[in-house]
Amino acid sequence: MEGVDHLASERSRAQFDVEEMKVVWAGSRHALEVSDRISRLVASDPAFRKDNRTSLSRKELFKNTLRKTAHAWKRITELRLSEEEASRLRFYVDEPAFTDLHWGMFIPAIKGQGTEEQLQKWLPLAYKMQIIGCYAQTELGHGSNVQGLETTATFDPQTDEFIIHSPTLTSSKWWPGGLGKVSTHAVIYARLIIDGQDYGVNGFIVQLRSLDDHLPLPGITVGDIGMKFGSGAYNTMDNGVLRFDHVRIPRDQMLMRVSQVTREGKFVQSNVPRQLVYGTMVYVRQTIVADASCALSRAVCIATRYSAVRRQFGSQNGGVETQVIDYKTQQSRLFPLLASAYAFRFVGEWLKWLYTDVTQRLQANDFTTLPEAHACTAGLKSLTTSATADGIEECRKLCGGHGYLCSSGLPELFAVYVPACTYEGDNIVLLLQVARFLMKTVSQLGSGKKPVGTTAYMVRVEQLMQCRCAVQRAEDWLKPSVILEAFEARSARMSVACAQNLANFANPEEGFLELSADLTEAAVAHCQLIVVSKFIEKLKQDIPGKGVKEQLEILCNIYALFLLHKHLGDFLKTGCISPKQASLANDQLRSLYSQVRPNVITLVDAFNYTDHFLGSVLGRYDGNVYPKLYEEAWKDPLNDSVVPDGYQEYILPMLKQQLRNARL
Amino acid sequence: MEGVDHLASERSRAQFDVEEMKVVWAGSRHALEVSDRISRLVASDPAFRKDNRTSLSRKELFKNTLRKTAHAWKRITELRLSEEEASRLRFYVDEPAFTDLHWGMFIPAIKGQGTEEQLQKWLPLAYKMQIIGCYAQTELGHGSNVQGLETTATFDPQTDEFIIHSPTLTSSKWWPGGLGKVSTHAVIYARLIIDGQDYGVNGFIVQLRSLDDHLPLPGITVGDIGMKFGSGAYNTMDNGVLRFDHVRIPRDQMLMRVSQVTREGKFVQSNVPRQLVYGTMVYVRQTIVADASCALSRAVCIATRYSAVRRQFGSQNGGVETQVIDYKTQQSRLFPLLASAYAFRFVGEWLKWLYTDVTQRLQANDFTTLPEAHACTAGLKSLTTSATADGIEECRKLCGGHGYLCSSGLPELFAVYVPACTYEGDNIVLLLQVARFLMKTVSQLGSGKKPVGTTAYMVRVEQLMQCRCAVQRAEDWLKPSVILEAFEARSARMSVACAQNLANFANPEEGFLELSADLTEAAVAHCQLIVVSKFIEKLKQDIPGKGVKEQLEILCNIYALFLLHKHLGDFLKTGCISPKQASLANDQLRSLYSQVRPNVITLVDAFNYTDHFLGSVLGRYDGNVYPKLYEEAWKDPLNDSVVPDGYQEYILPMLKQQLRNARL
């Protein structure tokens, strides 16, 4: 059976050019070439093998990750990889590690908040990994509320130093990745105190460990915060705890791009606008949305392939059984996730553009679009990570019992992924920010202030409050204009309804708190509209390749009509569509599932994931699932002996016991 | 801080008698007394400590579980515990183990399917644990479709034996808990073959391992199938793989209560009705629903207590911040889960009654209610396990970053719980069974055949198709009759709509497949109605204790109105309620959240869980979260040394490397 493609007949049914779809997914021919080359490089290197990861003890697991990161760094330097290639390589090694924070948070924080001199001093050291850094913001007592951080940085004019201190237990830094065991340095956030006055939270570069023997420097207590969700999973990361006992750092280690402290202890705001930090947030969140499409597509790839291999019921006269992917219940759970993966990919692509746009405007001192861009990225981060976390678990369930085995790859994918709903902004807290922005937008509609960017549709609010959906036949639901109008009307009406209800409160802040659950729903409606509209925009582009655009159109319609079905209450309550139109949408959705069915295996092939990266017996490219599941099982350490360790002490006496006392 | 109750002020606000609520939750004073006594016994015994479980390697973890089960058995026999007490003890030890299957599946299977002689021979051995058994049905290739199992049991008239054989790779038994390393015996399911003819799937008792040295008997290959979801979690269980190479067993080891094979090789159906197996299923599923309320209440208890301890934002002039439990978004996610836990508890209690009822009827040869009871338990199993799995993960997210730590107890709770959505019937496959029963019920409505039990409301279908909800003010939504009518109308209308759509298909079977996604939604609507109506019925009972009934009424309303909000599309689409009424329901729901708020800590205290059982730093009874989180962290094996193992080989060289080649 080795070498046979069990999914060949599925692949031969595809109605589009998979190679061209790969380009669309990757973003460009160049991106595809790099991804393809680097992922194969990683997959073919035995040092990067992923087996056994889930049955290792914490220490073994962690050491193994240190080995892999060292090897990755060796390959990156030996092969003289570009920054893009190096980052792809770390991605395909597929193991959370301190390097993620070093490259993804420590360096960007310095870049964003450091002065020219600070960049010149610190970046070369960091780029060459002569120092290893992490990002230490969260404390035991404060995460979401950054302004409530308790760590202090008190200026000592005598010595021209800051004294970094943890005044309470809850001020202990808690969670930073890479902090516990590896980082030599950290960007930490602390309240700046000068002469008894509190100037709020600022960033500082602090050395934590000696570069000679890796021991914590005097006054520093540092360690790992313990096991996290899952086996393997995020436990390869040393999320850490850190306490300062009056640790002194030179004044020039405060990140001073936006505010400075002078030699005399004067606090000075620079003329660099504070909004700059938003730019960095837009950047980080854009990468999170891109990661969401990766994680979701990975789970979908596994569940789709396995659903085509798995047969259950429906055999007539002893013939083969039905592939579970042919059951409509399976399709109605799986295909919307496939569509979501593509939808998130394209909205992520658009966010990349948005970041460039924002950056250019910032350089031109144009801050007009910044609040909108900020709200939009916050919302999309929340929407895509929540949907991805739920989607991965749904894919696991779609694989029946076998999805519960680590060899399916899905448990670990879930456990590694879920914190994305919490870090870089708790998803509910983010939705509340979006809602605040929406309420502001609505309240200003009368004032002549034009809504911009993704809220531009609000300018047509009067029309959207009244429009009636024109759908008469199921096929009408295929028109982008019809879909767009329904989603715009739903979102506008929900926002306006919230605004009206808020107006009933004497104290607007109290009203916001009281109605916050409704407000988050309005925010979700707005964000879903963004994703749908960016998918539709994408399809207006010229997309080459036989059948490629047609498949994407089907996926776009599936995504939209699936959301309409899921949130039907919103659409009906606000009168955007009628019950009859809802039922036509449902009919159309079923028909779209049948249309996409022959193409789904090839649509997941277009992600171009290697078997190494997928790390799933169920998701193997060749569909040779059963022999490989069987083979994997025997590798478990428990199978080292037929009779388990503990038999003599614990099982044998039970079997041989003569029960005199028992009542049983 | 040790010994201080940080939640005392919360507890003093409660408006009801917590001791009486404990009785309601436990089911009776007797049940509470037993639970309370046994849970304290377990909690106070150092041999049952649960710490470090998540950082152990697979082998250490498994051996530790063997130790605990042996100790539990020792205590059970020493203390001469009753069957009820013994089962409580295993429950509070809180670690999946082979004994779960021995007591929960092996023994019940023999009881249900064995003849009198077989019970007399096998049960005493099993009760004394002189043999250890498991339940081996599922194979690598077949789980849901039991009729497709491939293992064969061929009768050999020469020797009066069955030859048990695994003819293909996919016929390998796969998943049975306790099979891999511990069980000496199994009830296995195989196709009965006599004289070349296939008599379908039957059960057989097979010895797997020698009682002397625990080695697998000749012809038997057995092992563990490897790591599953989570660290710790279900990896304490030896789910196993098993292959037979022409293994012979005596004829009298076929379970012959329902069908027999005679000495001459004749296949005989006994006059015991086949429906008997439904009785066992009702029993097993009733325990699963009870387990759902336990698992969900546990997660809710943790998230509720922590939400009262955690403060974030909202500080005015440096005062204390807002408890996150006071945010309406937090309430709208958490309080419905609290209400669900109570709802599932009561529907589980009712299922216990249903099982007794079914058993009595079976004994009286009355099979009329059996199909309805079977559909109802299938649906409730599906509904409660899905809601519980999702609910646990929601509770974890409600705890922000700290919920991702194993010390929160929530990751392990989730990982252990989720397979309940898959085993004992995949939740979607079960909903399809419910849907089939509903369609049959609807189709027979005209025929004079009266719907029974939980489908009795269907008799009023004409009225339910037309009734109009009478709600005019938010308070109207508090009336049980109003709620009941809305849920009945929704369910009836969805079922009838499905039946009408099915009628458009020439081939009903094809129609069922095509519309199956809609059908599962109708099934869910029906099952939610059952839970709501059983909660309402419970409240008609006499419930003593100050304020107890009032709190339960609030919870019942929260449960119903939360479902109404979540599935608003169903209610609006079928015209059961108007958009205006929906909005009043929403207002009422918000007000209910405020009403229950002062009581929530005490409502979770009523579960009467020990800190040992909860296994969560965040859920501690005394709310002393931060010092204990900090303490826990340092116990991780990674903190054994300040400088991590691997520093010399992997970190130091990176820091000291002079990069000549790198492009960076």
Ligand SMILES: Cc1cc2nc3c(=O)[nH]c(=O)nc-3n(C[C@H](O)[C@H](O)[C@H](O)COP(=O)(O)OP(=O)(O)OC[C@H]3O[C@@H](n4cnc5c(N)ncnc54)[C@H](O)[C@@H]3O)c2cc1C
């Ligand atoms: C795997 C992982 C890695 C991390 N890595 C880092 C790192 O490298 N560096 C770092 O500094 N930090 C890191 N963090 C910390 C992370 O950024 C925080 O956990 C996150 O910001 C959430 O904050 P919290 O934990 O305080 O949640 P909380 O704010 O305590 O949330 C608890 C609950 O309260 C609710 N809530 C809070 N405020 C409000 C409000 N105003 N209105 C309504 N509801 C509210 C939330 O919705 C949530 O349900 C990491 C966390 C994790 C899990």
Ligand SMILES: Cc1cc2nc3c(=O)[nH]c(=O)nc-3n(C[C@H](O)[C@H](O)[C@H](O)COP(=O)(O)OP(=O)(O)OC[C@H]3O[C@@H](n4cnc5c(N)ncnc54)[C@H](O)[C@@H]3O)c2cc1C
């Ligand atoms: C932790 C755990 C413990 C277990 N313990 C035991 C044990 O002790 N003994 C034992 O014998 N077994 C045990 N099992 C096996 C368990 O009973 C099966 O996994 C379960 O019955 C589901 O079957 P499956 O895995 O074949 O799923 P599948 O049927 O393969 O499901 C895969 C997908 O196909 C879909 N599907 C299947 N049929 C249909 C249909 N007709 N229509 C629509 N969709 C369909 C499902 O909804 C699912 O999405 C255990 C499993 C687990 C995970």
Ligand SMILES: [Ca+2]
């Ligand atoms: Ca582990």
